[in-house]
Amino acid sequence: MSLLEIKGLTIHYETRESVISAVNGLDLSIDESKTLGLVGETGAGKTTTALGVMRLVPDPPGKILGGEILFEGKDLLKATDNEIRKIRGNDISMIFQDPMTALNPIIRIGDQIAEVIQLHGNCSKTEAMVRSLKMLETVGIQPERSIEYPHQFSGGMKQRVVIAMALACSPKLLIADEPTTALDVTIQAQVLELMNELKQQNKTSMLLITHDLGIVAETCDEVAIMYAGEIVEYGSLAQIFRNALHPYTIGLFGSIPSLDKDVDRLNPIQGLMPDPADLPEGCKFHERCNFIDEKCETGELETVEVEPGHFVRCLRVAKGEI
Amino acid sequence: MTKYIIKRILWMIPVLLCVVTIVFTITYFTPGDPVLIILGAGNYTPEAYAKKAAELGLDRSYIGQLTTYIWNLVTKLDLGRSFLTNIPVSNELMVRIPVSFRLSLMGIAVMVSVGLPLGMISALKQYSILDTTLTSISLIIAAMPAFVMAILNLLIFGVILRVLPTTGLDSWRNYILPVVSAAGSGIGVYLRMTRTTMLEVIRQDYIRTARAKGQIERVVIQRHALRNCLIPLVTVIGAFVATVFSGSIIVETIFNITGMGTYLMGGLLGRDYPIINGTVFVICTLVCTVNLCVDIAYAFIDPRVKAQFTSPRKRAKIVKELIEVKGEAS
Numbered sequence: 001m002s003l004l005e006i007k008g009l010t011i012h013y014e015t016r017e018s019v020i021s022a023v024n025g026l027d028l029s030i031d032e033s034k035t036l037g038l039v040g041e042t043g044a045g046k047t048t049t050a051l052g053v054m055r056l057v058p059d060p061p062g063k064i065l066g067g068e069i070l071f072e073g074k075d076l077l078k079a080t081d082n083e084i085r086k087i088r089g090n091d092i093s094m095i096f097q098d099p100m101t102a103l104n105p106i107i108r109i110g111d112q113i114a115e116v117i118q119l120h121g122n123c124s125k126t127e128a129m130v131r132s133l134k135m136l137e138t139v140g141i142q143p144e145r146s147i148e149y150p151h152q153f154s155g156g157m158k159q160r161v162v163i164a165m166a167l168a169c170s171p172k173l174l175i176a177d178e179p180t181t182a183l184d185v186t187i188q189a190q191v192l193e194l195m196n197e198l199k200q201q202n203k204t205s206m207l208l209i210t211h212d213l214g215i216v217a218e219t220c221d222e223v224a225i226m227y228a229g230e231i232v233e234y235g236s237l238a239q240i241f242r243n244a245l246h247p248y249t250i251g252l253f254g255s256i257p258s259l260d261k262d263v264d265r266l267n268p269i270q271g272l273m274p275d276p277a278d279l280p281e282g283c284k285f286h287e288r289c290n291f292i293d294e295k296c297e298t299g300e301l302e303t304v305e306v307e308p309g310h311f312v313r314c315l316r317v318a319k320g321e322i
Numbered sequence: 323m324t325k326y327i328i329k330r331i332l333w334m335i336p337v338l339l340c341v342v343t344i345v346f347t348i349t350y351f352t353p354g355d356p357v358l359i360i361l362g363a364g365n366y367t368p369e370a371y372a373k374k375a376a377e378l379g380l381d382r383s384y385i386g387q388l389t390t391y392i393w394n395l396v397t398k399l400d401l402g403r404s405f406l407t408n409i410p411v412s413n414e415l416m417v418r419i420p421v422s423f424r425l426s427l428m429g430i431a432v433m434v435s436v437g438l439p440l441g442m443i444s445a446l447k448q449y450s451i452l453d454t455t456l457t458s459i460s461l462i463i464a465a466m467p468a469f470v471m472a473i474l475n476l477l478i479f480g481v482i483l484r485v486l487p488t489t490g491l492d493s494w495r496n497y498i499l500p501v502v503s504a505a506g507s508g509i510g511v512y513l514r515m516t517r518t519t520m521l522e523v524i525r526q527d528y529i530r531t532a533r534a535k536g537q538i539e540r541v542v543i544q545r546h547a548l549r550n551c552l553i554p555l556v557t558v559i560g561a562f563v564a565t566v567f568s569g570s571i572i573v574e575t576i577f578n579i580t581g582m583g584t585y586l587m588g589g590l591l592g593r594d595y596p597i598i599n600g601t602v603f604v605i606c607t608l609v610c611t612v613n614l615c616v617d618i619a620y621a622f623i624d625p626r627v628k629a630q631f632t633s634p635r636k637r638a639k640i641v642k643e644l645i646e647v648k649g650e651a652s
Contacts, residue, residue, distance in 0.1 A: 054534055056530060056533055056534060058525075060449075085536045085537075085538065086536060087536070088533070088534055088535065088536035089534060089535035089536035089537075090536060093534065093535075094534045096527060096530070096531060096534075098527060101526060101527035101528065102527045102528060102530075102531045103528055103531065104528040104531070104532070104546050104550070105528070105550065105626065106549055106550055106553070106624060106625050106626060107545075107546075107625075108625075110644075115532075115535060115537065116535040116536070119535060119536050119537060120536060126647055129644075129647060130647060133644065143644065143645070144641045144644065144645070146644065147637070147640050147641060147644065148629075149625060149626050149629060151626060162531075165531075165535070
């Protein structure tokens with residue numbers, strides 16, 4: 001049984017002027033101690049999906065309109081506030097994109113880590129503090145620095161603190177929302193390595209949100225490609241990297257510059273992502289697709305399993321035309 | 323920390339000297355002749371005029387007068403004597419400072435204790451009917467100058483409803499109208515400021531982090547949002563002190579209270595320079611002092627500032643304790 005299963009999740013942001021369809025009928029599942037990479041452009045709805053799982057979509061304007069999020073068989077969308085609070089930080093925890101703003105500037109970092117331990121660990125304040133010091137050691141920060149405030153740390157160190165906080169209660173699922181985007185490249189590698197190590201020690205499953213296919217190749221077991229609030233292609237790492245079928249996935253790989261070919265210009269996917277307040281009918285990618293057919297503009301799409309475990313949401317792939 | 327406070331107190335000296343010089347210069351060059359006002363226009367001899375001017379020290383040059391004034395102030399803390407009554411300004415002020423200071427501090431207290439909680443509620447219940455009502459009322463109040471507020475209060479509660487006394491400061495009931503009038507627009511402005519600050523803080527990422535930890539909403543607001551929100555709000559109190567002080571000058575005049583405000587008003591009308599200079603000097607000193615207190619309070623609210631002033635020895639002690647705790651547990 002999979003640890004987390006998302007079925008038909010739909011999240012909209014409703015403002016007075018427009019309705020932004022951030023996530024549209026999204027299906028996903030993560031198995032125990034596996035890592036799923038969720039890849040997509042900015043604005044594809046990756047972060048909203050993650051916040052949806054945590055039930056942290058800001059309301060207003062965000063509304064979870066439908067679907068199911070089954071965590072160990074239990075629907076998180078039907079859980080009461082109290083139940084979801086016990087899951088947050090304990091069973092499911094999240095690493096946010098920007099470590100610079102994710103920490104409270106006026107609370108000592110040791111206390112910030114101890115807070116989550118005290119909430120879920122059934123322990124005294126002292127015990128929570130001791131465990132928070134151990135956590136700091138685990139992520140490679142001297143425990144003496146626990147009395148310092150976030151502004152006394154560098155970006156990479158802050159992200160370590162955030163990771164320590166997220167892993168303090170040994171969660172079953174870790175959601176990492178672009179954990180390395182705000183860091184420079186050398187620190188990125190360190191942070192990723194640290195996350196991988198801790199994840200393997202605790203047998204934690206991970207939902208890794210990123211737009212960096214390099215990171216996906218290094219860390220993930222499965223990959224889901226997201227476009228305009230939908231999963232367009234889903235499969236194992238090998239299936240996606242060796243046998244990408246959806247035109248969008250092919251475009252993503254095509255836009256990575258190759259070392260052995262000498263080209264003057266990069267090869268991006270033409271056009272822009274459609275306005276989430278005004279999504280096109282039919283396939284949402286058809287305006288940018290090189291393989292467009294007239295049915296793509298109107299036709300009903302279905303996700304088809306092209307080989308065991310490899311799903312694609314494309315009309316032409318489904319008919320075997322590509 | 324002590325070093326910081328001493329430094330800040332020393333900094334007050336040049337500020338006050340500048341203020342004295344500026345106010346002295348302004349009164350000196352303001353049209354109107356105190357000698358003429360004392361003698362009465364038309365029925366004096368040039369000799370009498372010259373005698374009076376010499377007596378008041380007004381026959382000397384601008385620089386001469388200014389240096390004498392500052393010299394007396396610095397060496398003897400002497401603010402001079404009133405031109406009209408010949409009573410030393412400092413004697414008169416000694417009686418009046420407590421009255422005005424009490425009035426202004428109460429004004430500030432009312433402003434913070436009303437504006438802050440209402441602003442918080444407004445922010446936490448954003449777009450509710452309560453929020454809309456509070457923000458619109460606060461806008462009207464904020465737009466009202468102290469004198470309009472004072473006259474309206476006087477009219478409604480003192481004259482029409484006759485529930486509160488309108489002059490003097492004999493009982494606690496006398497304080498209500500002047501204090502509310504002095505705090506007046508401050509309440510509105512402070513409420514709106516609190517609301518904006520709180521709204522900004524609760525949208526910060528670290529609030530989301532606190533929720534993601536599974537923290538109870540009440541604690542998220544109290545522990546994570548409130549303190550972050552208070553830091554800028556304490557700082558602006560310093561700026562409001564000056565506003566409330568100047569507001570209380572007008573309020574004192576309207577409610578006929580013998581504070582510094584009425585004294586200054588009399589001095590202004592009679593071109594009584596020592597009164598004007600002395601009162602402004604004292605008000606400025608008070609504003610500076612309150613600001614200093616606010617800044618010190620700021621250091622206690624914002625641990626980042628406090629940490630900056632923690633001595634290395636104290637720091638080492640905290641670290642040592644931490645390690646001991648760890649040793650005991652393992």
